[in-house]
Amino acid sequence: MKSLSMLSGKFGSKVRLVIFVLTLVLFVLAAGAPFATGSVGG
Amino acid sequence: MVLLVAVLVGLAAGICRARIGKREYRVYDLKATGLVLLAFIPQFIIFFLPFTRSRISNSTASILYVCSLVLLIVFSLFNIRKISFWPITAGFLLNALVILLNGGWMPISPAMVQKLTADAANGSWQLGERLAYSKDIVLAPDVTRLWLLSDRFTLPDWINYRVAFSLGDTLIFAGVIWLLWSLGGIENENKKEKQNE
Numbered sequence: 001m002k003s004l005s006m007l008s009g010k011f012g013s014k015v016r017l018v019i020f021v022l023t024l025v026l027f028v029l030a031a032g033a034p035f036a037t038g039s040v041g042g
Numbered sequence: 043m044v045l046l047v048a049v050l051v052g053l054a055a056g057i058c059r060a061r062i063g064k065r066e067y068r069v070y071d072l073k074a075t076g077l078v079l080l081a082f083i084p085q086f087i088i089f090f091l092p093f094t095r096s097r098i099s100n101s102t103a104s105i106l107y108v109c110s111l112v113l114l115i116v117f118s119l120f121n122i123r124k125i126s127f128w129p130i131t132a133g134f135l136l137n138a139l140v141i142l143l144n145g146g147w148m149p150i151s152p153a154m155v156q157k158l159t160a161d162a163a164n165g166s167w168q169l170g171e172r173l174a175y176s177k178d179i180v181l182a183p184d185v186t187r188l189w190l191l192s193d194r195f196t197l198p199d200w201i202n203y204r205v206a207f208s209l210g211d212t213l214i215f216a217g218v219i220w221l222l223w224s225l226g227g228i229e230n231e232n233k234k235e236k237q238n239e
Binding site for chain 2: 013016017019020021023024025027028029030031032033035
């Protein structure tokens with residue numbers, strides 16, 4: 001039971017990290033406005 | 043994609059910092075994250091997706107872009123209490139301000155466009171027009187509102203990557219690295235952050 005709760009805690013923290021980084025990436029791409037030749041939008 | 047470099051550098055530095063200090067890399071919950079996704083979708087359609095960006099008129103694209111910025115402003119207000127998010131928010135607000143004051147596009151000077159697209163065909167861009175499918179509009183500095191906040195910086199010549207960016211982009215770049223670095227820090231820094239939630 002303890003190991004199960006540890007596993008879910010570890011899994012939960014990884015999910016939180018992924019959601020945090022994904023949100024940050026989307027925010028940065030949407031909020032930034034650099035212009036680069038060959039690519040657009042951040 | 044230059045801002046994604048900041049995410050990768052910040053993340054790598056923060057995780058290394060946490061590992062060296064034998065700490066867990068702790069993230070916090072951002073509020074109203076759905077707004078970011080909602081704001082990104084129209085930008086994905088008007089700037090990134092080749093099939094749609096060529097079919098949407100500049101005026102429609104500009105309206106969608108401004109709507110997207112409004113959503114991001116609301117998201118920023120939801121998360122304004124987090125100190126580590128301040129530089130990113132400040133950079134975004136500077137970009138949003140200059141974009142809103144210049145007809146819904148980020149201004150860039152003709153000289154800067156010439157420098158970045160020296161090998162482009164004649165007539166591929168015009169003064170007063172949107173620059174390809176980008177967020178930029180080509181405007182002379184004397185008719186640009188808040189020219190200081192426009193896309194007026196470039197990387198040093200020894201970096202072989204042509205990009206123009208604004209003061210707001212610089213703040214976002216530095217802010218992202220600082221935020222992701224700080225998450226690998228000691229517990230007190232994270233506690234301070236939580237007190238502001």
